[in-house]
Amino acid sequence: xxxxxxxxxxxxxxxxxxxxxxxxxxxxxxxxxxxxxxxxxxxxxxxxxxxxxxxxxxxxxxxxxxxxxxxxxxxxxxxxxxxxxxxxxxxxxxxxxxxxxxxxxxxx
Amino acid sequence: xxxxxxxxxxxxxxxxxxxxxxxxxxxxxxxxxxxxxxxxxxxxxxxxxxxxxxxxxxxxxxxxxxxxxxxxxxxxxxxxxxxxxxxxxxxxxxxxxxxxxxxxxxxxxxxxxxxx
Numbered sequence: 634x635x636x637x638x639x640x641x642x643x644x645x646x647x648x649x650x651x652x653x654x655x656x657x658x659x660x661x662x663x664x665x666x667x668x669x670x671x672x673x674x675x676x677x678x679x680x681x682x683x684x685x686x687x688x689x690x691x692x693x694x695x696x697x698x699x700x701x702x703x704x705x706x707x708x709x710x711x712x713x714x715x716x717x718x719x720x721x722x723x724x725x726x727x728x729x730x731x732x733x734x735x736x737x738x739x740x741x
Numbered sequence: 742x743x744x745x746x747x748x749x750x751x752x753x754x755x756x757x758x759x760x761x762x763x764x765x766x767x768x769x770x771x772x773x774x775x776x777x778x779x780x781x782x783x784x785x786x787x788x789x790x791x792x793x794x795x796x797x798x799x800x801x802x803x804x805x806x807x808x809x810x811x812x813x814x815x816x817x818x819x820x821x822x823x824x825x826x827x828x829x830x831x832x833x834x835x836x837x838x839x840x841x842x843x844x845x846x847x848x849x850x851x852x853x854x855x856x857x
Contacts, residue, residue, distance in 0.1 A: 676847055682843070721845075729788075
């Protein structure tokens with residue numbers, strides 16, 4: 634079965650830049666999406682179609698893609714950004730959805 | 742405003758059945774793919790199943806094939822997940838989501854606990 638691979642954890646100090654990667658063989662062919670989830674809450678979309686930012690999401694959130702890896706970048710990290718982040722995409726056929734294992738962002 | 746409200750969760754014994762529902766509002770339900778996603782306690786998100794706008798195509802993660810059935814009623818703006826032969830490992834919060842190329846909208850989830 635198709636898998637997306639994320640690092641389990643990333644730690645940064647406030648004001649620094651956090652980068653969270655997501656790797657998968659079908660990513661050159663399928664868009665990636667990023668979701669933020671805080672404890673006890675439903676996920677919230679922060680990036681769609683690799684690099685588009687939904688309205689209401691701060692400009693410090695950005696996304697990029699290169700080959701089989703997509704990256705979520707949070708510039709000038711704030712304490713409120715501490716959360717779990719999940720990438721999501723589809724298999725090469727576009728029919729089966731898949732999530733990465735999630736990355737816990739800790740703001741030191 | 743897009744709203745998705747799940748219901749039907751609860752405690753069920755191993756081998757039992759449960760039917761989850763998701764009531765949609767604030768958008769044209771019949772125009773979108775819909776998905777179910779689950780999250781076991783302390784674990785990550787796992788996509789479970791999705792269904793095309795007219796119900797003609799349905800796809801499942803391997804671990805639920807043959808046990809779970811996704812369906813929809815566009816006249817009632819509702820999505821369903823029939824879960825049979827439930828196992829302890831099916832214990833999770835189940836979310837319904839609007840499966841959209843511009844990003845997913847999520848409900849708040851309903852908890853399913855499989856335990857004797």
